[in-house]
Structure formats: structure tokens, C-alpha cells
Amino acid sequence: MDDKAKKDFFEKIYKEIFPIVIKVSYRITKNLDAAQDVCQEAFIKLYHRVDTFPEVEDAKFWLIRVVKNLSFNYLEHEKVKNRAFDKIKHMPSFSDDTGEKQLLKKDAVEKVNQALEQLPENLKAPLILREFGGMNYKEIGTALGISESNVKIRIFRAREALGKLLPVGEVYVP
Amino acid sequence: MCPDVEILSSFYDDELEDSQKQVVKTHVDSCPHCQKKMAELGLISATINAEEEPDFQMAQVNTWNKIMDIIDREEQKVPRVNFWQRRFQISFPAAAALVAAFIVVLSLSVVSFYMGKHTTSNPATPEMSITDASDTLFNDENLFDSKAIEFDIPAINTFIHAGEPLLIKEVDFRSRNGK
Numbered sequence A: 001m002d003d004k005a006k007k008d009f010f011e012k013i014y015k016e017i018f019p020i021v022i023k024v025s026y027r028i029t030k031n032l033d034a035a036q037d038v039c040q041e042a043f044i045k046l047y048h049r050v051d052t053f054p055e056v057e058d059a060k061f062w063l064i065r066v067v068k069n070l071s072f073n074y075l076e077h078e079k080v081k082n083r084a085f086d087k088i089k090h091m092p093s094f095s096d097d098t099g100e101k102q103l104l105k106k107d108a109v110e111k112v113n114q115a116l117e118q119l120p121e122n123l124k125a126p127l128i129l130r131e132f133g134g135m136n137y138k139e140i141g142t143a144l145g146i147s148e149s150n151v152k153i154r155i156f157r158a159r160e161a162l163g164k165l166l167p168v169g170e171v172y173v174p
Numbered sequence B: 001m002c003p004d005v006e007i008l009s010s011f012y013d014d015e016l017e018d019s020q021k022q023v024v025k026t027h028v029d030s031c032p033h034c035q036k037k038m039a040e041l042g043l044i045s046a047t048i049n050a051e052e053e054p055d056f057q058m059a060q061v062n063t064w065n066k067i068m069d070i071i072d073r074e075e076q077k078v079p080r081v082n083f084w085q086r087r088f089q090i091s092f093p094a095a096a097a098l099v100a101a102f103i104v105v106l107s108l109s110v111v112s113f114y115m116g117k118h119t120t121s122n123p124a125t126p127e128m129s130i131t132d133a134s135d136t137l138f139n140d141e142n143l144f145d146s147k148a149i150e151f152d153i154p155a156i157n158t159f160i161h162a163g164e165p166l167l168i169k170e171v172d173f174r175s176r177n178g179k
Helices: A003-029 A032-048 A056-081 A099-118 A121-131 A137-144 A148-165 B005-012 B018-030 B032-048 B056-076 B092-120 B130-139 B166-177
Strands: none
Touching: A003 A032, A003 A056, A003 A121, A003 B056, A032 A056, A032 B056, A056 A121, A056 A137, A099 A148, A099 B032, A121 A137, A121 A148, A121 B032, A137 A148, A148 B005, A148 B032, B005 B018, B005 B032, B018 B032
16 A cells, blocks of 8 residues: 555545544543544554555444543542532533523533443443444444444443433433 | 253353354244243343444544654664664775784783883792791801991980881981991
């Protein structure tokens, strides 16, 4: 593969996969700058070995695994850093809603965030890939290196845990 | 009998095989309990997705630019070459001078090596060592013979030897007396 072909293939992978991995990383790190840094690091790693991936799909699974690991590493690092402080959560602002509706929506999202944060990594990763990566069980299994039935069980357990942590009846859904 | 929630979760994700999917669908359509469970699954999913997302398109453009910058810089960087692998240029006069200097140093060292070898191998050169001296000192029968060591005792009273080596003092004394 010459330089031009390598760069073209890399760009193709980037255009197809970046929208997925940035979402996944953002949902894990809860920080857009960190998610961008994670994706940047993962894609530079990919560039150095792009010849080893015959298809975009192969690169996709490798990238998702790398991004997931880097994002959880970031999260772990941040947890250690912020252990001494009360973590301040930066929630996105809702400029289009007002009053009670805004409060209910904010409360629901906050509860989801808290519930998601409490999930262990092995449950959180498959759920995030399912909900935000739009991947099916087989793809998640390939990306995480686990069996399809294992993905099914982990997603179910993640939802079950969220259902317990999240008072479903009380949460406002827009 | 209601299916397990795990199956409902797979059904919700549309991950059941066609035959199983049909059975579960027929049951859920007629079971209020399973309908409630399905609604809860939907609620969890909807709540997760309710959070507003930042501008990922802008992030895509920015990150691409940063990646390209880094890759370009990496590719422009001259690879590091070890000292012994480096190529260097030297002018002809300088090279000639270096070669001449090398030949001179080499020939000098060869000559000095052979000369040094000749000198050290000369059997006429007396070899002395501390051991030899001590052997002579303590084993020589003539050590206390008056003929072996002679001292001229000073003939004047003004001679003071304290603090000065005996032999030097003796020489001084001799010269002063014109002996």
C-alpha cells in the first residue's frame, strides 16, 4: 500500500468510524475534550498499523476496543485525581425548555448519569456500544472480545441494574 | 408463562431468531406484565438517550486536523541516525593531512617500541630493587666492617649536624677544610 492509498484508506475509516467512537468515548468520559483526545490517540495508533487491516470493519472493531480502553483509563485517572474533591458535574444546558419541564428533564438525565456511573465497566461498555454505538450483539462481541451470548447477558444485567438504580416510574422522559 | 426478562431484553434489541421472535411477540401482545417490562426497557433507553449531545461534527473536523498535523510532523521528522552510521564529508587536503599524521604517529610508535625493547633487554643494565638492598643490608658480612663504611669525624667543635643529613654535612665539612 503506497502513501496515497494508505492515507485514503485511513480517511475512509475515519469518516465512517469517528462518529461512533466519539459518542462511545463521550458517554464513558462525560467530557468532549477528553473524548476528542482519546479518539485522536486511537486514530494515530491506527494510522501506524493501517496496513494490517484489510477492511474498514476490521479497523472498526480494533478502534472501538482501543477507544473503550483509553476512555476507561481516562475515567480511572480522573477518579483518582478527583477523589479528594466533590465531583462537580457539568450538565449540558437546555435552552429550549423552561420551568418545570426543564427541571424534570434535567433531573432524569442526572439520574441516568449517576446510574450509569455506578455500573461496572464490564456492564457499562456493552450497554454504551448498544445504545450509543448502534452496534448489534455480534459486533459488540467482536469489538470487546467476548461471545455474543455474553453480550446478551451483560446488556440485560446492565439494564436490570439501571432499572434498580433508576426509579423508572419517577423519571421524566421527554 | 412469561418469558425471562433476559429474553425480553434481547427481543427489545431485535436480537432474537425469527422463530423465537414471533413467539415472544405473540405473548407480549397479550400479556400486560410483559408489556410493562417492555415499556420499562424503552424508558431506560429513552432516558439514556435523552441527554443532549455536544457538536460531534465540529469535533470530527477539529480532531481530523489535529491528527493530520501530528502525522505530517512525524513524517517530516528526519529519522535519528547513530553516530557510527552517519555520513560525513572531508576535504582532500584535510584527508591527506590526517593520513600523513597517522603515518608519522605510526612510524614513531614502531621505532620507539623497538628501541624500548632493545633497552630493556640489555643484560648489562643493573637491576636494583628494595628487596636487593635489604638483603645486602642485613646479610652482607661486611656491613660492620670499618673498611666498608668510612666516616670522617669533624675536627672542629662548631660543627652542628642536627637536622641535616649526615652525608651532606660531611661533604660540606670536607670542602670547608679543603680536603
